[in-house]
Amino acid sequence: MSKIPGDLRYTKSHEWLRSLPDGSIEIGITDHAQQALGDLVFVEVPTAGRLLSAGDACAVVESVKAASDVYSPVGGEVLAGNELLATQPELINQDPYGQGWILRLRPSGAASTADFLNDAAYAAEIAAAS
């Protein structure tokens, strides 16, 4: 069973989004994703200033078994990548929705988090795929 917080939004490719008070968006990968990957050994986060379009591969998460791209659900400018992940990739395993955040960006377009799956819809996605 994986945790799926009710206050976030989700994508089919297992990213989560959180709207921050200042209008920026925080992005990470879900509990389901980190379980499937296993212990993470390496994470590469984007650098501040990088411009992304929706669907761009913006980060890499690597476990012993697999390396996966993380896709940015929205377009915008990267405000920050989580630097802690360079030396503590396990934060994503331990706290995927908190300390394991991967990047924050300022969205460029009108897309709001309402465009994505809510917790129930994401849970249904996972159930259907298994």
Add this chain to the structure above:
Amino acid sequence: MRQREPLIFELSRSGRGATAQHPPVAEAGIPEQFRRRGRAPLPEVSELQVVRHYTRLSQMNFSIDTQFYPLGSCTMKYNPRACNSLAMLPEFLGRHPLAPASTGQGILACLFELQEMLKAVTGMSAVSLAPMAGAQGEFAGVAMIRAYHRARGDLARNEIIVPDAAHGTNPATASMCGMKIREIASLSDGDVDPAALDAVLSPATAGIMLTNPSTLGVFERRITGIARKVHAAGGLLYYDGANLNAILGKVRPGDMGFDVIHMNLHKTFSTPHGGGGPGSGAVGVGEHLLPFLPIPVVGHDGQHYRWLDERDLPESIGRLSGFMGNVGVLLRAWVYMRILGADGLRRVAEFAALNANYLLARLREAGFDAAYPERRASHEFIITLRRQARELDVTAMDFAKRLLDYGYHAPTTYFPLLVPECLLIEPTETETREELDGFVDALAAIRREAESDAALVKAAPYTLPVRRLDDVRAARQLDVAWKPVRA
């Protein structure tokens, strides 16, 4: 008692050396600005230390010569000793690749014969021995498909169709050639879904990459129909020869409609795995792809043999190696095929299938679940341990590790991805019935252990030089080279 073997560097003592191996001092006279400052920190050890160290390391390995090794898709059959001793005849071993053909008619005759025999067993029109591994053979195959379409001005064809059960190298190879992948589903019985195939065939189709029997261990029964459809759509068929052992002498890829194939000489033709290589990925083609074969290829003009190169095959996809590929491996395959002969080669698939189906029957009797119970095993089959994983919380990987304590190398567990908790088992034709029975007994014993003491199985192995290794730490705290301690 388990003893750790130190690193060769840890045995090093300044001033020590295997001096019988050192030539006399000579004056190099290289100008100062090009010179290395200081010496490379290589180990300084005696000859006996070297011999003892590497002999002891060899004793820490499982190998075909010492254990049953039923690794699915790897064809771990006996590597005949004669193949090694004859490939290492001093005249073959000491010859420079660029020496004139007049000094190589003997070895070229062997390699030419190998080309001819591989053509015959695969039903293809021409063979190149150039690719140095299965992955290079795949690359050559896809590159030839691309070259074929380009030569006909058909530049829109840039898609390669791959079943979802395919080995990871297939899509990687297609990407290397600048092609796009279109993945199609398999049916629950293991065959390719014809409807899924219809849906992706288009004027952009360059070809399809298939293994037959498939990576799920079953024969693709609709292959003739698939070949017809793909050809009708203008695409070509590529055969991944990883499972050739299942059909050697029974069916020929050329007859199934394949236009290009790669063979793994280190699987089907018993050349040694050597702890990870060298392999050889010879390719075979139909007549229409002959102009694109990777060079060099051995040619014969009725009197003399020589290497055919860019001048003889101007449309070749080119060279894949600095010289002629893994010639020593090719010689070993030649010896193997000459010892087996026509009859022996036909027996390979028969006894590979006999051993696989027998093992499957015995495992099912012992209560294990086949992934495709309605299908015959080819030369390999899949047992799924999903039930045991659910009921006992013991995974296929745990079974694999405990098998090591019983003296068996585990079957393949990481592949195919479609079957969860699987053991892909390929006994090969060179194993005795008793060996197979012992393997069944071991798996049954491990299941009994799992039922009464799952923790025991989950922490296996116990009797090897090391316990289970922390591969997360290996990646997080990367230590891939010994560094001298600074004084």
Add this chain to the structure above:
Amino acid sequence: MPYIPHTEEDIRAMLDRIGVRDIDDLFDEIPRDLRVDRLPGVPQALSEMEITRLATQRAARDGRTVNFIGAGAYEHHIPAPVWAIATRGEIYSAYTPYQAEASQGTLQIMYEFQSMIAALTAMDVSNASLYDGASALAEACLMAVRAHRRSKSARILMPVTVNPAWRRVARVITEGQGLVIEELPYCTQQGTTIPQVLDRHAGQDVTALVIQQPNFFGQLEDVDALTGWARANGALVIAVTNPVSLALLNPPGNWGDSGVDIACGEAQPLGVPLSSGGPYLGFMATRLEHVRQMPGRIAGRTVDLDSRPGFTLTLQAREQHIRRGKATSNICTNQGLLMTAATIHLSLLGPAGLERVAAACVARTRELVDALGALPGVRAAFAGPRFHEAVLQFDRPVAPLLESLAAEGIVGGHDLMREYPELGHAVLVCATETRTTADIEGYAQALRRALDRAAAA
């Protein structure tokens, strides 16, 4: 039946257990019209005795010759223990070390090989070998495109003094991914790449510069100047080196101010016989920061459940994931058996022995050039410092001379006419520590005879 152990009784019992009448029934899923029952074109079986006779006859026909060719593969003395140990069944017939606990021998040898290559090249990390030097160069080009953050051009500058066969292989392997390989001309007087030819590319987006040291002609390049240009121009540097030469020559990790990015080459000279062309083994080493872009297998040291040290394959996720938008590799093997031989070979030579081998090679080649250069119409093409090969220029076509030599059992050198026609009648010759003064004199006398015959004709 060779290697098949089944008795009639075994077969009957097994068929019974399976529940079929005969072996043919096991193939009933295969459509009848696809099945063959003969293999025309494959000869009948030979016993081991018969194949031994045949192989020995063919080998004898080829005979032993005295070899003076290098051109990418070098003849060295291989100490007896190297192959005695490498052909032990536990090494020879072992598989890839995916089950690490059952493969500590192979894995520790990989780790030691990696350490030795890193030490020789003065780089941070090495992989456990690639197929050969040519494909290692191709992989290095692909890796440079992946590793270079800012460069978008995928342009590789490739001096013509890099091994010509390797340049072709690099093109074949990288072509499908849009890499652009641009050749750099060399100075035909000196036989080296002059740094000035790079001026034309100053300010351009160049992904990487390749430098071979010693170059294909055996001459020594100005690696510091070339490396410096690349650094100043934001390009990565790929060094192609001969591992024996690294006992004497400055290693790529020390070129320029801060060394190169990728060092690769052919490790055949380390314990692998000429074998008529293969199998050989490529090597590749790089900076720690690029390790995730490096193809090939890597063994890492870690600990087990009892906190004891052990070895395992690591960074394996790269192998699928290397295709990250830029440049793909499909490699999933290494040359394990040859890597084992190279590791044992280097352990036996040690730093002192390797240095002596390298020095002897330089001295023998100098002796060869002096002996042959004394003959009429023969001269060394290039005057500058060299390692263990040299280009000799003749005043008449070279092919008939080489044929004459071959008829006397001497493989005299590599004809450069096809690859470097601008050098005229030229041969690349090599003498390693395995060539004696008697060998060299024999060559000189045979060449004199051949020249006389050609002059008389």
